[in-house]
Amino acid sequence: MVYEPVIGLEVHVQLATHSKLFCGCPTKFGGLPNAQTCPVCLGLPGALPVLNQQAFEWGIKTALAFDCQVAEVMKFDRKQYFYPDLPKNFQISQYDRPLAKAGHLDIAANGTTKRIGITRVHMEEDAGKLLHDPKEPASYVDFNRTGVPLLEIVSEPDLRSPDEAYQYLVELKAVLEYLDVSTCNMEEGSLRCDANISLRPAGASEFGSKVEIKNLNSFKYVRAALTFEMGRQARALDAQQRVAQETRLWDLKSEATESMRSKEGASDYRYFPEPDLVPFVIGRTVVESITRALPELPAQRSRRFADAYGLSAYDAHVLTEHRRLADLFEQAVASYRRPKPVANWLMGDLRAYGNARGKEPEEVQVEPAWLVHLLEAIDQGTISGKMAKDLFVDMLDQQQDPRQLIEQRGLKQIVDDGALDRLADEVLAAHQQSVEDYRKGKMNALMFLVGKCMERSKGKANPTQVTEILKRKLS
Amino acid sequence: MSVVTKQDVQHVARLARIRLEDAELATFVPQLDEILGYVRQLQSVSTEGVEPTSHVLPLANVTRPDANQPCLDPERALRLAPARHNQFVKVPKVIE
Incomplete structure (x- = not known):
């Protein structure tokens, strides 16, 4: 059967602020592990988060660049989950009152432009970094990244091919680069992407079951993983099998997606309003002044x-x-x-x-x-x-x-007529057969002689000039 | 009528990575039921036409400038962890 993929992307952009989202710890990449923490980002008792003004403004700026509706009032929420990269056991994120909604990005697709909806843009703090010991049953945590400001940009499921997804990412990144709000360095994780994909019979209007793919740290992997998933899901559907709704990881070595067997368990985030952060009112004048200051x-x-x-x-x-x-x-x-x-x-x-x-x-x-x-x-x-x-x-x-x-x-071309003249004479003398062939009307022989001149001059002769000179001598 | 079931407590305990024995469940289920039952009285108040309130302070837009502040000494930070490995916090393996 012919299937149509339905793809949506979630992009996490690290804002290039000096300090973290809610505390003054540096955001610099590559520091000594666990040297960029404080009571706020470690979630120690009594510590209070305070929003970074620069991250807030850049968030609004980015949302406006994607033509989003910026919220009049936004608030932060706690997303609860228990995982060792999260010292507080909750992540400060935004749930029902995000920074912005309903934007779009126009991308090039099949020689025309296609409008891809942007569902929402919200701010959240990053989690720490986990390293897994290959031998011992242990994982190691570095909390330097904990609390680094992220913008999550969620697209509508408007993308219909891996190529469109790739193009969307390229153009999204271009906007971010122009805005100068992120280094967009994928190797350092400043730009990360999760992809959602489901298949449905071509022409159907209902969605199939959705698979989320993670561990995509380059746009090329996003395209490759989506292409792989299309094949895998199509084979399952053709064999009348059910596609499990799950999270899969892109494996670089096997160039395949694999089911993520994490111990994270069921998702039940029990969001509730972050009591330590007051709401934020975004007035019209602020939106207007940031809009006016948007770069080209x-x-x-x-x-x-x-x-x-x-x-x-x-x-x-x-x-x-x-x-x-x-x-x-x-x-x-x-x-x-x-x-x-x-x-x-x-x-x-x-x-x-x-x-x-x-x-x-x-x-x-x-x-x-x-x-x-x-x-x-x-x-x-x-x-x-x-x-x-x-x-x-x-x-x-x-x-x-x-x-x-x-x-x-000494790469200068030989443009001196005298030198080219001598070169042509030498070549003609050495290839009498070709001279005869040319005179019999074989045009290829001329190209051969030009080639010999180029060879003899080690590429320094001007081929147009050589052709002229040879023609003159042969006529 | 009870508000909290044994399944609810087991579910929350699982999310919080807490293993509860049957005897503990027998204690916690009625205790939590009593606490939430008490709070449930609030549901008898009519909230028609009242906007949900997430914060009670008359404050908004509290921010700080994007400037660095001193961090905790890593040795002090790592001392708070139950186990460490070099400069890292060591935890039981979280991926299979």
Whole structure:
């Protein structure tokens, strides 16, 4: 049978504040274990939490960027569960009066835009980190992360394929990067995602039973895990089996999801209002002033790129999906007048370079001036387009200005007619057969001779010039 | 009429990771029933048209600036834990 997946995503974003959500402990990643705690985040008796003003404002800012309805009154609640990463035995979160509801994010899908609903955005504190001993029956807890501010962004189940889910995450991350509220560093856990997926017969309106997938610490894993789950659930449904409603973990090694056999037990969180935190009233004037101060967001920047630089809607969208890539583009075109080749190099070669090394394009280190120097060298005929492709890779590998690389390697193209003339003569003398073939009308022979010239010059000859010279000599 | 059943107490005990013997259940079930039965009197008050109140203080929007404060000395923090392993708090394994 043909099934349609119904996917919703829960994203946890760590806000890049200096201090935790309810106390002054630092949020810095990678510190000595259990050195960033205090009576508040450890939940010691008598300690009182106080909300971080910056986290509160960034929360509102983020909610507004997703066009959410910001609550007039929000409050915090205690979510009770017993797990060793949670020293208080409850997490301060938001239940029925979250920060914001009913927003959306427009994503690129199948050549058009698709609006994905955002159910809610709420604030909560992070839990500690658990390490499991591979030999002993023990787990080790580091409470440094306990109390770090998180925003949970919950999507509507509007996503219909693993690719759409991937695209949603890319575009969500882009908005967060533009807002400058999070480092969005997935390796450090600043951006985490849980995925919910169920299958239903194509065309059906009822939902199937939902599986939650955790342990997805890259967008690529989200896509891979959802693809795997679609297959697994479809096979179960085809075999008339029931899909169990459960939590599964993505296993990197087996590239499969596996049922999570946790001892966490039944979920019965018994939420109740956090008595230690008073309610928060978010006035219209606050919302208006934060709205006015919102930076240019990816969708707006994409429209501006199309208008101001004459890029296609597609190019403008791809370039603005990553803030660093868009910044790089603007810095390069400030000193190099032709936007199109800059866009092409960033979207083509830079992305390919990143992909080959398992990096996102914005993770590739490159100076805007390097790109400009490379393009100028092509324009001036110093290097050929082909040489530029190789030089681009070397430039990134060695983190060096291409001007220096050209100097160091004597890579300058041979544009001197006299030198090219001698080169052509040598090649023609060495390949009489090809000369005859060409004269008999075999056009391929010319390409062969051009190739030989390029080979003999170690790629330094300008192929267009060589072709001209050979044609002249052969006519 | 009793408010709290034996099943309720067993359920809450399980969520709280507390193992209760039958004899303890026999004590706690009627005790909890009595406490909650007493509080249940509140349900006879009519709350029609009354907004739910989560806080009684006339206070809102209490925040603090995003600034770091001194932390607990890790040795002091770790001394509060029942067991430790190097710089970590040690607990029984929580995943199978």
